[in-house]
Every structure is written in structure tokens, then in C-alpha cells.
Amino acid sequence: MLNERAFKAVGKPLPRKEDLRLVTGKGRFTDDFNMPGQVWASMVRSPYPHARIVAIDVADALGMPGVLGVYTGVDCARDGLQPIPHNPVPSTNFDMKLTGPGGTKVFIGSHMLLPADKARHVGEAVAMVVADTRDQAQAAAEAVAVEYEELPWVADTLAAAEPDAPRLWDELPDNVLVDSSFGDAVATDAAFARAPHVVTMTAHIGRVTGAPLEPRAALGSYDAETGRYTLYAGSGGAVRQKREMAEVLNEPPENLRVISFDVGGNFGTRNRAYVEFGLVLWASKKLGRPVKFRAERSESFLTDYQGRDLVTEVSLAIDRDGKFLAMRASNLSNVGSRCASLSPLSKGAGLITGSYDIPVATLRARAVYSCTMPTQAYRSSGRPEVTFAIERLVDKAARELGFDRLELRRRNMVRPEQMPYVNAVGSTYDSGEYEANMDKLLALADWQGIEARRADAKARGKLLGVGFANYVESSIGTPKERADVIVRPDGVEVVIGTQPAGQGHETSFAQVTADLLGVPFDNVTITLGDTDVVSAGGGTHSGRSMRHASTVLALASVEIIEKGCALAAHCLGVERDAIQFDEGVFRVADRNTSLSWFDLAGRADDKSLPESLRGGLKVRCDSEMHTPVFPNGACCCEIEVDPETGGLEITRYSTVDDVGRCINPLIVHGQTHGGIAQGVGQALWEQCYIDPGSGQPTNGSFMDYGMPRFDNMPSFKTQIVEVLSPTNPFGVKAGGEGGTTPAPAVIMSAMEDALSEFGPMDIEMPATGLKIWSAIQQGRARLAASKTA
Amino acid sequence: MALVSMTVNGSAVAREVDDNTFLAFFLRDHLGLTGTHVGCDTTQCGCCVVHVDGRSVKSCTMLAAQAQGCAVTTIEGLATGDVLHPVQRAFHLHHGLQCGYCTPGMIMAAVNLIETHDGALTEEIVREEMEGNLCRCTGYHNIVKAILAAADEMSPSHAAAE
Structure with a gap:
């Protein structure tokens, strides 16, 4: 049970820990990172809403200054790249169960990094140019000659649902991928039949875009010696991007490191992987150089989710x-x-x-x-x-x-x-x-x-x-979350797999941790956004982060307090049951001796400790909450x-x-x-x-x-x-x-x-x-x- | 290529750059001052605001060469050592930032507004004058509060009262 009376940080309007770097220009956004030997990618984008890609002539572009490579959907397929595994059907125990028409499995059109068959919206990337500089890549992208066969298209929501609408996917008889019914239709019909009043309305809640002010960006590199890829890409959750990009590249997940530190706004737009994330990684291996992409604002408007x-x-x-x-x-x-x-x-x-x-x-x-x-x-x-x-x-x-x-x-x-x-x-x-x-x-x-x-x-x-x-x-939201809680002589570190884009996790999670452990707020730091440190986690969406984080931290606190009690008992030479923990202090009843978390942490690495107490004052805790x-x-x-x-x-x-x-x-x-x-x-x-x-x-x-x-x-x-x-x-x-x-x-x-x-x-x-x-x-x-x- | 020299945050700098290099990228890519952000490439969002000879400038559409010989201040040059500028402090205390991407430009524009506006700032004036800076996170509410608080702190009457 939580001891609310001991709350010193929770519920307080504390100014944020993350602000100091952000108000002084020391944020770490994706485009702030550069690597030695880095080159630039630019996309060739479809000018048509629906068009077959007949041929792509890259010869002129390849001959332009600084150009290192031009890649198409055919190249992606040849290299065996996989589609982005979006996993779009919500699947927690409490999500509404959506199906295709007639209860069939929902058909998910494959999302390749670059399509080999056709472009399905204006702005879809159909080829990538990599060159020494961004200007060179952009200029060469203009010189890639794509021969298109324009196809009938449909953009409007109602029109797209008509049976005879231009069809995007040959695998479906029309464009309808989900058709599910919920509730009690019979009882509803009966109630409507009896009702003295019926009011009806139709509305279109229109298409908008998140427009986070940081344009999306990605920096990919490949280390031939270790066989590992590194991707800098701000997102809604680095762990997810790591898993998905590994699938795209046919690599085991441990061969990828994804880094997402400061993220300049998300609002959902960054919760799914972008093709450019995979493309810069793929190209970095092919060229042996780090490859960077930064969207222009017009590209963001066209191609942000x-x-x-x-x-x-x-x-x-x-x-x-x-x-x-x-x-x-x-x-x-x-x-x-x-x-x-x-x-x-x-x-x-x-x-x-x-x-x-x-x-x-x-x-x-x-x-x-x-x-x-x-x-x-x-x-x-x-x-x-x-x-x-x-x-x-x-x-x-x-x-x-x-x-x-x-x-x-x-x-x-x-x-x-x-x-x-x-x-x-x-x-x-x-x-x-x-x-x-x-x-x-x-x-x-x-x-x-x-x-x-x-x-x-x-x-x-x-x-x-x-x-x-x-x-x-x-x-x-995603039901699973993990937290590592590590107590050191100079403070507490929490490693967790959510991904803020301005929501202040470094502050509010520290407030929760501080009160759970009875340590000062100032002594808690939160580590996020590097998959070599953050091993698991569900990212940030659907308002899940505070709830999932506080829950996994509450579980972790019970475990680490127990660990602390055992260590304190050893250090003070008493039985475990003689130790009382209250507001951050381990005490022996009726004795004027006590140890703080930080005292204990100083002794946690002691080689003379019994086996069961070794390994540092830290716990890893997983929770699953549907x-x-x-x-x-x-x-x-x-x-x-x-x-x-x-x-x-x-x-x-x-x-x-x-x-x-x-x-x-x-x-x-x-x-x-x-x-x-x-x-x-x-x-x-x-x-x-x-x-x-x-x-x-x-x-x-x-x-x-x-x-x-x-x-x-x-x-x-x-x-x-x-x-x-x-x-x-x-x-x-x-x-x-x-x-x-x-x-x-x-x-x-x-x-x-x-x-x-x-x-x-x-x-x-x-x-x-x-x-x-x-x-x-x-x-x-x-x-x-x-x-x- | 052109040799461009200027003073940035009090230090003299000179770099050989492509003629078409914008000031924002001169700062970010050539000087490593990545606090100045580029959000729109077209002078519409204000993430890139810096001070050039004491004036608020959107650096994403000003050529570096146009700042030849000028004194440029960026977000990195605003604090005095570890002491934050009153506007930086006010943004922190009033939660005037969330993701922090628009923040450097927002703060630089606000500093210039407070320093150059004749008479007392009101909410209406702040909203009117800051209109060239976009924020997607805060709904502007706390930024307005922060700017008014900083303006109050920086006003001569406040100094006199202390």
C-alpha cells in the first residue's frame, strides 16, 4: 500500500529536470548528431496519387557530383528487405476486436521501404539518392527519371469505400480492410422501433497532421567489425523501432542500437517507423558510411503519418x-x-x-x-x-x-x-x-x-x-513495461522504456521514485531512449506512460526495499526481520543505528558480502497490465x-x-x-x-x-x-x-x-x-x- | 565558397563556407551550436531565431554571408555562466516548454521583445508580437505567462523595488 502521507514529491508542481538543457540549447535532438564520414540521403517522391512504377532510370543521377548511390524498390527486394511490421490491429485483452469483412483476418498491405510495384500516395518515396552533401543528394534526386503509368485514384473516405472505387491492393476485392460490428444489433433495432424520438447526424472528422516542430530525421551507421547498426531517430519508443528495423533488415534485434533522446514533439506521428529509418541503415551498410536524412517541412506535411x-x-x-x-x-x-x-x-x-x-x-x-x-x-x-x-x-x-x-x-x-x-x-x-x-x-x-x-x-x-x-x-496502450532501479552512493537511477516527447518523464517518474523509496527528488535520474541501456519497454502513446511507469516502479520499489532490508540486516548484524524501513531509512528497532539508501549502496559492491547480497543494489522489474x-x-x-x-x-x-x-x-x-x-x-x-x-x-x-x-x-x-x-x-x-x-x-x-x-x-x-x-x-x-x- | 567571419556569443569566428549557406546551418553545422533549430526552412515557425546586432532574426533564411562582421547571439550565449537569463528561468519556472524544440527560438524572440518594447507588456501585446513563433506543445498559455513574468523581473521598476 502506498503511504500517501509520506509523499513529498508526488502531487507537487515541480519545475522539470529536463528544462535546463532545453533552455540553454543543449538538447539532444536527432539532427544534432553527426558522425565522421557522414553522407546524406534524399528521397525521390511520387508526384501522383496512384501510379505504376514502370521504370526508374538512375544513370543521370549517378553521374552527378557527390552521388554515391541511387536505390529503388527493386534493390530493396533484391536485398531481401522485409516490410515494416506495423502490427496495426490493437490486441490487448481490452481492445475492440477488429476483423476484415465477414470475420476474416484484416488484410495489411505490405509497407516496403521503397515500393517496387506502384506508388499509392503523393509523396511516397520511390527511390533514394545518397550523396556527400544534402544539397547534392537533393539535386540528384531531381535527376532520377521515374516512368510512371498513372492509375485511377481515390482519396476521399466515403468514395474509397464504394465497391467500384479505384482499388489500391489487388489482394482485396475493394478498399475495405475492416468491417466489424459490436454491441447488440437486435436489441438496438427493437429500442429504435419503440422510441418516440430519433435524432441522427453524419459528420466527417477531417484529416489533420501532428506537425511536431522537429522535422523527422534519421542517422544510420553500420559497424562492419561488430556487425551492428546504430540508428539515431527520435520516435515514440526506441525499443519498438529497434524490433521493427531488425525485422526489416533481417537482423537479430541485438544487432541494432536505436537512440532517441530529445524528441521535438510526437502526438502520435512518430509512433510508427518511417521508411527513411530503414533506408539510412540499409544504405549505411551498402556504402560503409553513416547516412543521414532530415525531412524538410514540406516532406513532413506530405509524409508524416x-x-x-x-x-x-x-x-x-x-x-x-x-x-x-x-x-x-x-x-x-x-x-x-x-x-x-x-x-x-x-x-x-x-x-x-x-x-x-x-x-x-x-x-x-x-x-x-x-x-x-x-x-x-x-x-x-x-x-x-x-x-x-x-x-x-x-x-x-x-x-x-x-x-x-x-x-x-x-x-x-x-x-x-x-x-x-x-x-x-x-x-x-x-x-x-x-x-x-x-x-x-x-x-x-x-x-x-x-x-x-x-x-x-x-x-x-x-x-x-x-x-x-x-x-x-x-x-x-502496450501492456508491458520494464524498469531497472539502481541505487548508487550518489543517487538513484531508473532506466525505463517509455519515450517522452515533452511530457516530462524525467521529472514525474523521479517524483514517483523519490516517494516510493523515500529519497530526495533531486537524487533521482531517469534514463531513457538508448536501446543499449533500455532493454525493453512499451514507448509512449495512448496516455499509457505515467500509469505504466508508476505501476512498474511501485513493483520495483517493493523488491528493492526488500533487497535493501536484507543488506541492511547484514551490515548491522541483525536478522532481516529486525530491520524496519521507513521514509528512506533502514533501522533496527530500539537501536540508535540506521542506514540510508546511499549508505547501503556504498556497501553493495563489497566483495565480502555473501553471495545472495552481491550484485549491487538494483532490481529489474517487469509488469504487464492490460x-x-x-x-x-x-x-x-x-x-x-x-x-x-x-x-x-x-x-x-x-x-x-x-x-x-x-x-x-x-x-x-x-x-x-x-x-x-x-x-x-x-x-x-x-x-x-x-x-x-x-x-x-x-x-x-x-x-x-x-x-x-x-x-x-x-x-x-x-x-x-x-x-x-x-x-x-x-x-x-x-x-x-x-x-x-x-x-x-x-x-x-x-x-x-x-x-x-x-x-x-x-x-x-x-x-x-x-x-x-x-x-x-x-x-x-x-x-x-x-x-x- | 566564401570566407565568412562574425562574432558569435562574444567569440570571433571565421569559416570557409558554400555561398548558399544559411546562418542557421552555419551555426549548427560549422560551429556546432545545435541549440538553434530549424523547424520549417521557410521563416514561418521561428525555431531558428537568433540575435544579429541586437535584432531578432530568423536565421534559416538569412545567408551566413549576410551576417558578415555582425555580432550574433544564440541560445547558447544567453546565460551568464551557470546563471540563466531571466527569460530562460521564467520558461523553466512557468513550464513554458514541453518538447523544447521551439524553445531556443521562442526564448530569443521573447528576450528581444522584452528588451525592445516601449512600455509595459500585456498578454495581448505578447500574443501579437510573438505571433511569428510556433509552438505545438504548450498551447502558448505558459509561454505567455513566462514572458510576462520575465518582463516584470527585467523591468526597471522591478529592479528599483529590490
Whole structure:
């Protein structure tokens, strides 16, 4: 059991350990590393969304200054390189089980480093040039002559699911790779048949990209003497990249070392291996030189794994009193040209009923291939999509049926006494006080003052809109984690296999370790990101890291305290049972002798120790935890729309987030802030737009992709709630994604409220100024027409 | 090739570089000052901001040769020994950074804003003036707080009060 009273670090807003290097320019990002003799790789990328590769003429490129080699998909195949083993079907005991049509195995199109057959999206690398300098490699890449045969293509999600759509994979009869159903269809149909009210909605939660500010990069080298490869590549987990790259190269994993120190943003985009990671390793062996690749921003926009892109059709059956009777949903996920991950579809599938007690539901979950960059889990994978569906549908139900939107929610929320609550598609919500979250939020957001603020805005010619959304999300993730805890005379080191990209693991894990062992926070260091040191671990995704780390550290602490007690007993000449451990000190009862961790560590290497106590004061601990947790909360925002221009300002934004135990509020609030910005970005500005005529992506830079910026974001009011999860020792849920999950829904809810005088609106995300202005014009025209009529 | 010489963080440097070498890569690749980051290659994100003769400059689109004879300050030259600059300290205390990639440019731009802005900074002014720097992690909230706190600490009235 945890002794909460002894917590000195856990729960404190301690500034981060990692900051000192990052604010002084001493970070260690991938591109900061260079090796002697290093040369550069540049990719030849497909200009077509779908095209057969007829021939590649490399002669001109090979003759250009500095060029050392040009490699194609044929070369990859000749060398026997394997496809990247993405393993996209979520497979923990609690993931929704996705299958192909008719219960078949999901067909996963092979993801070779370079394709030999055809290009399946604009920007796909079809050849690699390596040259002495980056400029030379880029120039020569322009000179590689690829003969393409253009093929019919499809990029749009719904169009790709049509039976006669242009087909990406010959192995499938169409583009549908997943078609699964969940819940109780018969009972749902029956409930719908009886229901006095049915409300329906269709929405496309569009394609966006993570846009981490560090462009992806990779530096590969091969040591012919040892036969080992080294890859510097920032990612969401070096251990995974090591395993996958070893498979690609047909090497045993121990022949690879992957290094991922500071990572300049991830948000999911870096959780799957990139072809360039394998390519630089492969080329480094062929050329006997270290090979480096750094994406330009335009390459990042084209070929970073993207996010969302889900079409959802949802219906809710409601009785006369506003009680939800049943829900029906059909979700269609666009995985792009290859299936890197089905996490978004799977995650969302388990949460379609949201925060509400809906007795029966059924869901059809499908995924399609399309001629676009593959999608991957992106900040709060799958949850913002389904939260958007249920929350916008509840708003619509309230409006159409004449209920107050808060009251309708209150009537249907899952209540604390129902916890653990099994929802209609089988997900078990661990804990939470959903309605209390709502009450806290309404106070925080000053809901009472809204009408006064609305009047004030109106006096200034602005339309004030208030958005509201509840949310519940799931945190699952890879179930296994490992920690090495090593106590030395000068401090404690923890080696662990998660991979932060700004989440502050070096700080929050140190807080946990410090309190578990009773040592000062300053004496704990966390080691991450080098697979020669970190032997195993699940990486960072799905809000898993704090929960898995604190759990494995709690297990490790029990073992190392026992080890410490045995060593202390030996050193003090007493029986093991005479040793008491409390707050970092090993004591013998009634004796004025004690030893600290660091005293003990000084004696742990003593050669005279009995065999059982030798080997240093350290433990290695593995844990496996499948049970998911369900972070939850509520969110409210206010916007002001200028009806003459469609311009919009977010004037207030408040959230209440139940993250379970909060280890470091400074960090968790920061996570919420950043999460909000990404969710708001999707609602208002962000979109990976593909020109419907040519199939060309049109976002190639920050000039044509709308980012959240200093001057379009507000300051936030965020409040943390800690309803401890019963599923893990510290009661951690997760704090990384709650900002994002309700954000698209809450912004569009506010938009609808702001424009309510013009009648029901039809604005798709991103709700740009032009779309808002056009909706207002149409609304005014409708109003004028109805007056004349 | 061109011989380019300038003062970087107080030290005179001279390097023979390709004519088309940008200042950011001159700093990173030729001087090993990898604190200056390149996030977009096109002057849109601000990760590469350094000071050239006291002005905030996006170094990814300024040629090294254009800084010939100038005094350049990078993130590595901001602290005084082990003592952080007030803006660096404020970013740390207010959690104004997460992944840290935009941070060097963000701090350099903020220092220049505080040093050159006439009158008191407000949240609105900070948001307006810093608009050329992008951050994907923080939602800007804590960066604004950090800059205002540092501005307060660096203001003459604060110094007078101490």
C-alpha cells in the first residue's frame, strides 16, 4: 500500500529536470548528431496519387557530383528487405476486436521501404539518392527519371469505400480492410422501433497532421567489425523501432542500437517507423558510411503519418422524458495507402456511448484504404472523433426536442454508483464522477454570467456562442513495461522504456521514485531512449506512460526495499526481520543505528558480502497490465463571432479533467493546454486538404496549414480532478489527451450557439472564417425569404 | 565558397563556407551550436531565431554571408555562466516548454521583445508580437505567462523595488 502521507514529491508542481538543457540549447535532438564520414540521403517522391512504377532510370543521377548511390524498390527486394511490421490491429485483452469483412483476418498491405510495384500516395518515396552533401543528394534526386503509368485514384473516405472505387491492393476485392460490428444489433433495432424520438447526424472528422516542430530525421551507421547498426531517430519508443528495423533488415534485434533522446514533439506521428529509418541503415551498410536524412517541412506535411479522417453516422433513440434508449453508429476510418494503425477506429469503437448510460448500442466499424498518406493514432486517437459524434448529437437532440442541453446530459450521465460501469459495447469504465465534473466546470466557466456576456457582446456587434461537451476516453496502450532501479552512493537511477516527447518523464517518474523509496527528488535520474541501456519497454502513446511507469516502479520499489532490508540486516548484524524501513531509512528497532539508501549502496559492491547480497543494489522489474482506465471530464468555451466578417475569437476556455492521481500538476496542466490547442486547431483551421481534381495535397508549409498560434488562442482555465483509478497502485488515469478529446465538439457547439439566430447551421470542420461568413449569409437569406413568404 | 567571419556569443569566428549557406546551418553545422533549430526552412515557425546586432532574426533564411562582421547571439550565449537569463528561468519556472524544440527560438524572440518594447507588456501585446513563433506543445498559455513574468523581473521598476 502506498503511504500517501509520506509523499513529498508526488502531487507537487515541480519545475522539470529536463528544462535546463532545453533552455540553454543543449538538447539532444536527432539532427544534432553527426558522425565522421557522414553522407546524406534524399528521397525521390511520387508526384501522383496512384501510379505504376514502370521504370526508374538512375544513370543521370549517378553521374552527378557527390552521388554515391541511387536505390529503388527493386534493390530493396533484391536485398531481401522485409516490410515494416506495423502490427496495426490493437490486441490487448481490452481492445475492440477488429476483423476484415465477414470475420476474416484484416488484410495489411505490405509497407516496403521503397515500393517496387506502384506508388499509392503523393509523396511516397520511390527511390533514394545518397550523396556527400544534402544539397547534392537533393539535386540528384531531381535527376532520377521515374516512368510512371498513372492509375485511377481515390482519396476521399466515403468514395474509397464504394465497391467500384479505384482499388489500391489487388489482394482485396475493394478498399475495405475492416468491417466489424459490436454491441447488440437486435436489441438496438427493437429500442429504435419503440422510441418516440430519433435524432441522427453524419459528420466527417477531417484529416489533420501532428506537425511536431522537429522535422523527422534519421542517422544510420553500420559497424562492419561488430556487425551492428546504430540508428539515431527520435520516435515514440526506441525499443519498438529497434524490433521493427531488425525485422526489416533481417537482423537479430541485438544487432541494432536505436537512440532517441530529445524528441521535438510526437502526438502520435512518430509512433510508427518511417521508411527513411530503414533506408539510412540499409544504405549505411551498402556504402560503409553513416547516412543521414532530415525531412524538410514540406516532406513532413506530405509524409508524416497523419491523423483522424473518420466519417461517422450516429443515431440516438430517446424517450419522451429525454432518457436515451439506444444508439446506433457506423464509423468509417481512412487508413490511407497502408495500414499503419487501426488504433483510432478501435479506440473510438469502445467509447461511442460517451459519458452516458445508454442501455443498448450497436456499432459498425469499417476501415478503408485510399491514395493518401497513412493515418496513425494522433493526439487522443479515436476519442475526439466519437466524442464529437455523441456530444454534437446530444446538442442536436436538445435543440430539436426542446430540452435544455445541460439538463438532457444530466438525465443520462453515468453515475458514480454505477462504477465500474460496462457500456453498451462492453468497455468497463473504471471510475469517475461525471456529473460532479460538470458542476465544477459550470462554476469555473461562470455559466451564470453567460447571458450578461452575451448582451455585452451584442452591444459590440458580436455574436457570443457558448459550447459545452462532456467526455470520457480510454487509456490502454502496450501492456508491458520494464524498469531497472539502481541505487548508487550518489543517487538513484531508473532506466525505463517509455519515450517522452515533452511530457516530462524525467521529472514525474523521479517524483514517483523519490516517494516510493523515500529519497530526495533531486537524487533521482531517469534514463531513457538508448536501446543499449533500455532493454525493453512499451514507448509512449495512448496516455499509457505515467500509469505504466508508476505501476512498474511501485513493483520495483517493493523488491528493492526488500533487497535493501536484507543488506541492511547484514551490515548491522541483525536478522532481516529486525530491520524496519521507513521514509528512506533502514533501522533496527530500539537501536540508535540506521542506514540510508546511499549508505547501503556504498556497501553493495563489497566483495565480502555473501553471495545472495552481491550484485549491487538494483532490481529489474517487469509488469504487464492490460486493464484500461477512463479519464473523463467536461469542457466549456465561449467564442465571439463578427457577423460581418466571419471572424472569430475564443474569449474563454475552461476544462475540468479527471486524470486520476496527478503526479505533477504543472506538467498535467501544460498537457491540457497543448491538447486543447490541437483540438481547437482541428475545429477551426487545420486540414490536410487534397485537391479533388488532381489528388494533390495542398498543404506544404505553415503558410497553408492553419496552426494554433499565439494570437488566435486564449489563455485557459483548467482544473484537475483526481478520482483515483482502482486499476493501478497510484490510481493514475492519464493527463495527456483530455485537452484534445472534447475540443472539436465544444468549439462547434459554441459556433452553433453563436449562430443560432440564423437557424440550424451546416458548417464542417475546419470552421474557417469564410465558412462562418457564408453560413451567416445563407442564414440571413433564409430569414429574409421566410419573412417575405 | 566564401570566407565568412562574425562574432558569435562574444567569440570571433571565421569559416570557409558554400555561398548558399544559411546562418542557421552555419551555426549548427560549422560551429556546432545545435541549440538553434530549424523547424520549417521557410521563416514561418521561428525555431531558428537568433540575435544579429541586437535584432531578432530568423536565421534559416538569412545567408551566413549576410551576417558578415555582425555580432550574433544564440541560445547558447544567453546565460551568464551557470546563471540563466531571466527569460530562460521564467520558461523553466512557468513550464513554458514541453518538447523544447521551439524553445531556443521562442526564448530569443521573447528576450528581444522584452528588451525592445516601449512600455509595459500585456498578454495581448505578447500574443501579437510573438505571433511569428510556433509552438505545438504548450498551447502558448505558459509561454505567455513566462514572458510576462520575465518582463516584470527585467523591468526597471522591478529592479528599483529590490
